[in-house]
Amino acid sequence: MRILETERLFLRTFQEKDVESLIAINQDQKVMQFFPAVPTREETIAFIDKIISHQEEKNFSLYAAEIKKTGEMIGFGSTPNKGAL
Template sequence: MDYIETERLILRHFTEKDVNALFTILNDKDVNVFLPMFPLKDIEEAKEYLLYIENYIRQKGFYYAICLKEDNIPIGCIHVSADDSHDLGYSISRNFWHKGICTEACRAVIDMLKQTDIPYITATHDVNNPRSGKVMQAIGMVYKYSYEELWQPKNILVTFRMYQLNFEGDENRVYRKYWNKYSTHFIEEIP
C-alpha cells in the first residue's frame, strides 16, 4: 500500500527529496484556493508539511505523492483520512489540470482501499469548484447533501457538496456527521 502504479502514474510516499516539488505544488495560490490551508511561504514550511504528512500516515491515514511515471517527481497529492469520514482529498499542480490525472489517481486509491476494511469514503468540494465534483462523479461517488461551513483556517463561509462511495454495497448508507454538525444543510439537484 506504499506504492501504486497506474497507466501514467506512480503514487508513493513523499520523501525529504520531494520538499521542493511539494513546495511548488502547495505554494501556488491557484492550486491552494480550495485547500484547507494557506499557500506555503517557503521551503521551511514545506519541510514542516512533510512532517505533517508523516504524522498523517502514522495515524493510519493514506497520503501519496502523485508522480508521472516518466520522472517520478510529485505533481500533486492524494490522501484518505483515518477518521470516521475516510475523507478523500487531492490536489494537482496547475500545469496538469484537465488531463484526468486526479481521476486516474483516485481510481487507483479506491482499488487499493477495496482491499482494506474501510467500508466507504467521503469527499467534499466547494460549490465554486465544480471540477472537483466532476472527479468525484467520474470515480463513482454519489452526491448525498450540501452544507454551509465557516471554513478554517481561511475563515470564509463555504457551501460544500458531500459525496460518498460505499464499498460494502449498502447504497443507502450516508455519512451524516456534516449534516448533523452544520445547521444549514440541504439536498440539491446535481446535474
C-alpha cells in the first residue's frame, strides 16, 4: 500500500518482493559502514517478515522507499505512527 507520494518516490508498505533489494542494500559497504554486522539472507528475510507483521498488527511501521519510474526499492524509513502521514 502506498503511504506517501513525491515527485520521484513512493513511500509504501514493505512486501515480500523487497527481500532481494534489501539484501543488495545490506551488502553495500558504504551503507553498512556504521553497522556492527551485515545481516545474512535469513536475517533479512526475518526482518522483512517482522516489518510486514508489524504493519498488520501495530500502529507504526518501517516503509519502503521506491523509485516511481523503475519500481526499485532503494531504502526505507519510519514515522512515529500511521496517523503522522
